[in-house]
Amino acid sequence: MEVLEQFAAGDSDAFESLFRQYQGEVFRWIIRIVRNRATAEELTVETFWRMYRARARFDAKEGNFFGWMRRIATNAALDHLRCVRHEVELPEQLPDARKQVPAEQNELHHAIFSAMDRLSPRVRAAVLLALVEEEPYEDIAKTLGISVTAVKLRVFRGVRVLRKELSSGGVHP
């Protein structure tokens, strides 16, 4: 029996094997949306917990495991963003956070973070994935379970809000 079928049947060794194989992939996807290492680690565990609970509903023969896993990871990340909305996450998670940043750039960071916080989690995720991470629109659409047109619309809406918020904060793109 394939490992996916074993997992769907409730085999814990198969689950461990899938966890070890895909934990990095899930983490890398989630951190693109939440942009915080500790949160991404917690949400990686949450994602696999949701997958474990939903394993009986996964079609091991016909289903796309990778797509299913990414959708669950995205939902876990979006649920987190809904919970922490209006708590601006400071840029401690940035890869070059330890570098000294000039005051002007620091102000820009804060303006961007405040503006991002005005976006709904779904729009924020679309903007981050499309414009910052430069993920293909098709991949974002599959992961969010919407059409490519809907992703483009979310990005467009997000950019419009960001422009407005940044302009009102004195930053003129």
Added chain:
Amino acid sequence: MSEREMEEIKKLLKKSLPAMGDVELRRDLWPAMQQRLAQASVHVPWWDWALLASAGVAMWLFPATIPALLYHL
């Protein structure tokens, strides 16, 4: 909104929010997953507690039900 305006916002975002695509997981999360699974396995649903409480109340109010409850255990 023009394509140029979109590109300007994109440039600004990328300046402040570097891509996280290359960030790697630094530790194995399996121990945390095992802990999560263990917590879930000992979790008692609230209705079980409610059932236990109502059985306790029933025994206190109607002691005659105790033998019947013990019989069904």
